Amino acid sequence: MKKIIFALMIVSLTSLADAQEIKLVTENWPPMNYEKNGDVTGIATEIVQATLNKAGIKAYPHIYPWVRAYRMASEQKNVLIYTIRRTRKRDPLFKWICPLVPSQSxxxxxxxxxxxxxxxxxxxxxxxxxxxxxxxxxxxxxxxxxxxxxxxxxxxxxxxxxxxxxxxxxxxxxxxxxxxxxxxxxxxxxxxxxxxxxxxxxEGGEDICMAFSKTTPDELAERVRAAFEEVRAEGTPEAVMEKYLKSLKER
Missing domain, CATH: 3.40.190.10 (Periplasmic binding protein-like II)
Incomplete structure (x- = not known):
């Protein structure tokens, strides 16, 4: 009996660890996402990282051509893709967290x-x-x-x-x-x-979001979604947008 309980504990811990391992993918789309000094940064990247930090999850973003990033998120488990537009066609294909950035007119x-x-x-x-x-x-x-x-x-x-x-x-x-x-x-x-x-x-348009691959466990998606709601309540997306906009307008 003890062996069975121990085995179940190992399986549970392994599943939890797997659930926390996120592959974070995006595209090159400055100023939302871009590489600077070997690191991926940008408005959307900062908001995503703030969300994952709030959720207690470590993940490092990787920039790919959009078609490749989209395919990874469509086919692989535990992939979080961001700056993806939520359209009617895409809606049933992912687990959505929206809107990542404030709507822009x-x-x-x-x-x-x-x-x-x-x-x-x-x-x-x-x-x-x-x-x-x-x-x-x-x-x-x-x-x-x-x-x-x-x-x-x-x-x-x-x-x-x-x-x-x-x-x-x-x-x-x-x-x-x-x-x-x-x-x-x-x-x-x-x-x-x-x-x-x-x-x-x-005014506005389709939501720009982050989205988990369909096979990602619901528990993980909900954990990140809850963290994002906290980040939104703190005003982080607006603050990040304003910081970049101010910087870009400086001569």
């Missing part, structure tokens, strides 16, 4: 000196040329609402290209969130304070 921005540009409606914006990244959700939104490629919508491969075109006045508007735009302007050495919001395009 999307604006049309213009050069502050362009006082001639006045936009009170989306129809007004069609009189100008908007720059956006090819394949991005913002481009799909504009196309759906009547913008025409190579007429009043110019698509590029990378957001940095649009920043340069806007400052060179080759386009009149750019579509982005405040955080992303602050990062892009700094990355190409342009002053963020020379831009201003011209029109609110839409």
């Amino acid at each position: 999307v604006f049309l921005y213009k050069l502050k000196k362009r006082t001639d540009i006045v936009i009170n409606s989306l129809e007004d914006a069609k009189k100008y040329t908007v720059g956006e990244v090819r394949g991005d959700a913002g481009a799909d939104f504009l196309l759906k609402h009547g913008f025409v490629k190579n007429k009043n919508l110019e698509l590029v491969a990378r957001g940095e290209q649009n920043i340069k075109k806007l400052f060179a006045e080759r386009i009149t508007l750019i579509l982005d969130t405040e955080l992303s735009l602050a990062y892009l302007t700094k990355s190409v050495g342009k002053p963020f304070d020379q831009l201003e919001k011209a029109f609110l395009l839409y």
Whole structure:
């Protein structure tokens, strides 16, 4: 009998240890996640690490190409993937913890000196040329609402290209969130304070989350979810976002 009890204790302890071993994966998406001096950092990374610390779990993030990270989270046990958008198609495939970062509104921005540009409606914006990244959700939104490629919508491969075109006045508007735009302007050495919001395009969007693989034990997912609720109650996500935004806006 003692041997059976001892064996059950070993199995229980082993299962608990296994449950606490998390493989933490993400993509390169600055300023949310990126490598700096050999370590993975960024807004989302800091929030995830604060959550795991609160839960008493040690895990080190690894950056992979998105397709690989997503496959790992889809197929392997105890994988926590983060900065993953929660869509209707993905919803049943993971154990979700949302929203990881505060929702961000999307604006049309213009050069502050362009006082001639006045936009009170989306129809007004069609009189100008908007720059956006090819394949991005913002481009799909504009196309759906009547913008025409190579007429009043110019698509590029990378957001940095649009920043340069806007400052060179080759386009009149750019579509982005405040955080992303602050990062892009700094990355190409342009002053963020020379831009201003011209029109609110839409508020928020799909939640950006962290999510456990479906085969992860419920106990582990709930433990991290509870820790995240504590982190949210303490205001950590907003504080981290504000810290990065302030840093990015500094010249």
